[in-house]
Amino acid sequence: MKTGSFNELLPYLDRYMALGTAMSIMDWDANTAAPEEASEYTAKVLGILSQERFCTLINPSVKEIMGRIDEESLSDKEKAIFKKLKKEYEKSETIPADEMREFGELCSRANRVWQKAKQENDFSIYAPYLKKLIAYKKKFATYAKKGEEKLYDILLDEYEETFGMKELDRFFGKLKAEIIPLLKRISEAEEIDDSFFYQDYEIEKQKEWNHFLAEYMGFDFKRGVIAESEHPFTTSWHNHDVRITTHYYKNNLTSAILSTIHEGGHALYEQGVDDSLTQTMVGEGASCAMHESQSRFYENSLGRSEEFWVPLYPKLVETFPKQLMDVPLEKFVCALNKVKADFIRTEADELTYCLHIMVRYEMEKLMIEEDTPVEELPELWKQKYKEYLGIVPENDTQGILQDVHWSMGDIGYFPSYALGNAFAAQIYNTMKKDLPVEELLRQGKISVITEYLREHIHQYGASKEPRQLLKDLTGEEFNPDYYIQYLKEKFEKVYHL
Amino acid sequence: MKTGSFNELLPYLDRYMALGTAMSIMDWDANTAAPEEASEYTAKVLGILSQERFCTLINPSVKEIMGRIDEESLSDKEKAIFKKLKKEYEKSETIPADEMREFGELCSRANRVWQKAKQENDFSIYAPYLKKLIAYKKKFATYAKKGEEKLYDILLDEYEETFGMKELDRFFGKLKAEIIPLLKRISEAEEIDDSFFYQDYEIEKQKEWNHFLAEYMGFDFKRGVIAESEHPFTTSWHNHDVRITTHYYKNNLTSAILSTIHEGGHALYEQGVDDSLTQTMVGEGASCAMHESQSRFYENSLGRSEEFWVPLYPKLVETFPKQLMDVPLEKFVCALNKVKADFIRTEADELTYCLHIMVRYEMEKLMIEEDTPVEELPELWKQKYKEYLGIVPENDTQGILQDVHWSMGDIGYFPSYALGNAFAAQIYNTMKKDLPVEELLRQGKISVITEYLREHIHQYGASKEPRQLLKDLTGEEFNPDYYIQYLKEKFEKVYHL
Numbered sequence: 001m002k003t004g005s006f007n008e009l010l011p012y013l014d015r016y017m018a019l020g021t022a023m024s025i026m027d028w029d030a031n032t033a034a035p036e037e038a039s040e041y042t043a044k045v046l047g048i049l050s051q052e053r054f055c056t057l058i059n060p061s062v063k064e065i066m067g068r069i070d071e072e073s074l075s076d077k078e079k080a081i082f083k084k085l086k087k088e089y090e091k092s093e094t095i096p097a098d099e100m101r102e103f104g105e106l107c108s109r110a111n112r113v114w115q116k117a118k119q120e121n122d123f124s125i126y127a128p129y130l131k132k133l134i135a136y137k138k139k140f141a142t143y144a145k146k147g148e149e150k151l152y153d154i155l156l157d158e159y160e161e162t163f164g165m166k167e168l169d170r171f172f173g174k175l176k177a178e179i180i181p182l183l184k185r186i187s188e189a190e191e192i193d194d195s196f197f198y199q200d201y202e203i204e205k206q207k208e209w210n211h212f213l214a215e216y217m218g219f220d221f222k223r224g225v226i227a228e229s230e231h232p233f234t235t236s237w238h239n240h241d242v243r244i245t246t247h248y249y250k251n252n253l254t255s256a257i258l259s260t261i262h263e264g265g266h267a268l269y270e271q272g273v274d275d276s277l278t279q280t281m282v283g284e285g286a287s288c289a290m291h292e293s294q295s296r297f298y299e300n301s302l303g304r305s306e307e308f309w310v311p312l313y314p315k316l317v318e319t320f321p322k323q324l325m326d327v328p329l330e331k332f333v334c335a336l337n338k339v340k341a342d343f344i345r346t347e348a349d350e351l352t353y354c355l356h357i358m359v360r361y362e363m364e365k366l367m368i369e370e371d372t373p374v375e376e377l378p379e380l381w382k383q384k385y386k387e388y389l390g391i392v393p394e395n396d397t398q399g400i401l402q403d404v405h406w407s408m409g410d411i412g413y414f415p416s417y418a419l420g421n422a423f424a425a426q427i428y429n430t431m432k433k434d435l436p437v438e439e440l441l442r443q444g445k446i447s448v449i450t451e452y453l454r455e456h457i458h459q460y461g462a463s464k465e466p467r468q469l470l471k472d473l474t475g476e477e478f479n480p481d482y483y484i485q486y487l488k489e490k491f492e493k494v495y496h497l
Numbered sequence: 498m499k500t501g502s503f504n505e506l507l508p509y510l511d512r513y514m515a516l517g518t519a520m521s522i523m524d525w526d527a528n529t530a531a532p533e534e535a536s537e538y539t540a541k542v543l544g545i546l547s548q549e550r551f552c553t554l555i556n557p558s559v560k561e562i563m564g565r566i567d568e569e570s571l572s573d574k575e576k577a578i579f580k581k582l583k584k585e586y587e588k589s590e591t592i593p594a595d596e597m598r599e600f601g602e603l604c605s606r607a608n609r610v611w612q613k614a615k616q617e618n619d620f621s622i623y624a625p626y627l628k629k630l631i632a633y634k635k636k637f638a639t640y641a642k643k644g645e646e647k648l649y650d651i652l653l654d655e656y657e658e659t660f661g662m663k664e665l666d667r668f669f670g671k672l673k674a675e676i677i678p679l680l681k682r683i684s685e686a687e688e689i690d691d692s693f694f695y696q697d698y699e700i701e702k703q704k705e706w707n708h709f710l711a712e713y714m715g716f717d718f719k720r721g722v723i724a725e726s727e728h729p730f731t732t733s734w735h736n737h738d739v740r741i742t743t744h745y746y747k748n749n750l751t752s753a754i755l756s757t758i759h760e761g762g763h764a765l766y767e768q769g770v771d772d773s774l775t776q777t778m779v780g781e782g783a784s785c786a787m788h789e790s791q792s793r794f795y796e797n798s799l800g801r802s803e804e805f806w807v808p809l810y811p812k813l814v815e816t817f818p819k820q821l822m823d824v825p826l827e828k829f830v831c832a833l834n835k836v837k838a839d840f841i842r843t844e845a846d847e848l849t850y851c852l853h854i855m856v857r858y859e860m861e862k863l864m865i866e867e868d869t870p871v872e873e874l875p876e877l878w879k880q881k882y883k884e885y886l887g888i889v890p891e892n893d894t895q896g897i898l899q900d901v902h903w904s905m906g907d908i909g910y911f912p913s914y915a916l917g918n919a920f921a922a923q924i925y926n927t928m929k930k931d932l933p934v935e936e937l938l939r940q941g942k943i944s945v946i947t948e949y950l951r952e953h954i955h956q957y958g959a960s961k962e963p964r965q966l967l968k969d970l971t972g973e974e975f976n977p978d979y980y981i982q983y984l985k986e987k988f989e990k991v992y993h994l
Contacts, residue, residue, distance in 0.1 A: 018545035022519035029522055036719045038738035041776060045734070048515035052549075222533045237542070241535035279538060 004068030272458030292420025501565030769955030789917025
């Protein structure tokens with residue numbers, strides 16, 4: 001007879017949530033506002049909070065209560081939380097609190113050093129930190145290992161449950177077989193002119209425009225904030241405070257626009273989580289990949305379509321008349337879909353994007369499964385870019401130093417970007433049967449589309465698993481073929497192949 | 498034989514510090530960035546953290562360790578921390594953790610409602626919150642009461658140790674006797690023209706100028722941030738991250754300038770605390786009044802002097818040529834020292850400032866000692882302004898709703914502003930014997946003055962008590978006569994009396 005009640009867990013879950021929120025706010029602050037020399041001292045605070053948070057969940061009292069709870073007696077919401085708690089518990093139970101604290105401090109420092117290394121194109125100052133980060137991640141994975149599991153599979157599972165190397169190798173294999181030849185055909189086609197994107201676009205006006213754009217998308221400014229940071233990101237303390245950042249470049253109009261739409265997609269997801277779930281362990285997006293499916297759906301499927309721009313483009317021309325007066329809508333949208341192998345993932349076109357991810361996936365396999373020395377990674381990065389994209393970055397700032405993820409201890413995260421694209425294509429395929437998407441966009445009724453996603457995905461937060469969300473919405477299991485089909489159809493049309 | 502070691506306390510002190518830092522960051526964020534609808538949800542987080550922080554310090558393990566520590570064996574720094582810990586302990590030990598948590602949540606909500614009430618000039622929506630805040634403060638004071646102590650003395654002691662009603666009544670009595678007659682004589686003298694302060698001053702340019710001014714003062718932007726908020730304030734997570742806010746008004750040049758100098762004075766204090774003390778319980782300013790002595794010294798004794806402006810004024814004229822071209826330095830400085838009874842404390846001139854504080858001191862006595870109903874407070878506020886300053890605020894926004902303090906649960910804080918002024922005058926009196934202050938200012942060498950304050954005050958943080966700092970620097974006990982003498986000499990000169 002199990003005598004435990006779910007309510008006994010609430011004080012622990014609340015503290016865990018509160019400490020997590022505090023850490024997120026400090027992280028947001030570090031990336032948007034904090035002064036240069038604060039990091040060492042603030043890292044100490046983050047390290048302590050990280051350990052506190054860990055101990056709040058991983059302790060004998062929680063374990064004892066969990067042991068007394070009869071899962072069958074729980075409500076659906078409680079079940080979902082309990083499941084997540086158990087997973088979190090199993091995963092972390094093996095990590096000593098001291099090591100977790102050291103790791104938290106290391107991440108905070110590594111992130112600062114990475115910023116400097118990127119700025120100064122100096123991988124060597126970052127290398128010792130990356131080396132330590134890899135060692136920690138491998139050690140943590142080893143602690144969690146059961147039987148014959150591969151360490152990288154364990155890390156992947158942390159970000160996207162049940163999607164391991166076997167499924168990813170197949171997925172990337174398909175992409176490789178279909179997309180590299182398509183990219184080759186495109187590189188032989190006539191180049192699209194997008195030079196007008198790179199004129200002088202006053203930053204203050206860009207800010208205003210992006211603010212307007214976020215509002216148009218449905219980003220609720222009463223429950224959110226937009227700021228600036230080196231690398232755009234989204235963070236959420238609860239469904240009433242969701243924050244995105246962007247980065248403005250004077251000579252690049254679309255970089256900020258596309259990142260606003262992308263992060264805006266993440267934000268709509270978080271703002272759309274049901275009130276009954278927010279501030280619980282299932283009060284956020286279902287997974288990295290499901291999150292990415294939303295951001296990339298807005299960015300690519302909607303944001304790079306002609307219909308999306310029908311109601312918006314006149315206002316953009318009005319804001320930048322000198323630069324865009326002679327650019328018709330069709331030309332603008334065509335340029336948004338220009339394919340060109342280039343170095344920076346976040347600026348990549350929709351087609352080559354997955355190849356950027358593939359490079360990172362393979363790099364992570366090398367780090368974790370092959371023990372490749374950190375010093376060799378920059379060169380390997382360049383080789384892979386040559387092989388898949390046909391280009392070689394001139395320096396590490398444009399190469400291995402471009403992404404923030406590893407510096408924050410996130411190894412195994414990148415593949416979820418590619419999975420997200422695939423989820424998005426599968427969802428879009430069904431949505432088109434249910435809604436006149438293109439017509440709605442033309443009429444400026446993007447809110448109907450967001451409402452559809454809210455109903456089928458956003459509101460559930462993480463109370464349903466990604467595979468379940470996909471199945472409930474599309475009626476079938478995860479199927480990456482929709483993504484490949486979507487890419488081929490779209491870009492054969494764009495390039496008249 | 499006492500067997501305890503101070504090091505046993507460190508994990509608890511570190512956690513206490515870390516949670517306090519997190520709460521400060523969230524508070525900063527709430528006042529500078531957070532979206533409108535976030536507060537209810539974020540209040541929940543703050544409430545939990547506040548309780549966590551409380552329990553980190555107030556628990557049987559800490560008490561047990563403290564009981565085993567031989568104070569005589571401690572280093573000076575440890576002694577200072579231990580003393581502060583004991584006081585904190587005694588004060589808080591009596592407050593149940595649940596009540597502390599409720600109080601934390603109440604403050605967060607009350608602060609939001611106060612903002613709205615002030616904006617909409619509607620005391621009635623704020624009144625129930627203020628009533629609850631007073632009730633909590635009285636209850637907490639009652640818990641701490643020993644023998645015949647008055648509740649308000651207990652609250653006062655929380656902000657400025659050992660300065661109770663008896664000393665304050667005497668202090669304000671002296672001010673009343675000397676300053677009200679002086680104010681009367683000034684009101685009969687010829688009015689100073691300061692109309693040029695209230696022209697149109699572009700906000701972007703004001704921001705640039707105030708940024709420059711803070712830098713000139715010695716505010717270290719590598720260890721600090723300036724932002725904007727409704728009510729200017731300073732906050733510090735450690736000596737490497739100190740933040741100030743200001744508020745810009747298009748038709749008021751000096752409001753932002755004087756608040757930058759004022760908050761800059763607070764910030765120099767915090768940035769000047771020694772590295773060995775930061776992130777400990779004595780790693781911040783010695784007390785509210787000592788803090789205020791520094792901010793008001795920079796704002797008034799330096800910032801309103803002609804010598805201060807000698808190196809700066811040409812640049813200000815350069816920034817606002819149209820507005821200031823015809824205003825000579827002497828006229829500018831004379832206008833900075835204009836005395837005019839007005840409604841807003843933070844905009845008050847140096848002479849009437851202490852009368853604003855006197856009103857609040859008497860209001861707090863009514864709230865705590867006389868049980869005056871909250872509903873009657875706005876009217877009493879008006880009566881006191883009439884009696885002391887000869888003016889009656891037209892509405893509550895300009896009256897009782899103007900200050901943030903009560904809404905954050907700070908009742909008993911205001912008197913330390915007046916004490917701070919008195920500390921400043923006493924310190925200035927000694928400093929002038931040690932340094933050629935006016936000559937240094939003329940030469941733009943304000944850093945020498947800051948260095949002097951750093952040496953005698955800032956570096957010690959709270960490891961020395963205010964009375965001790967004063968005595969070590971000036972060679973005598975606290976003596977408010979210097980303040981009254983300073984005010985009389987200065988304003989008789991300004992007004993040629």
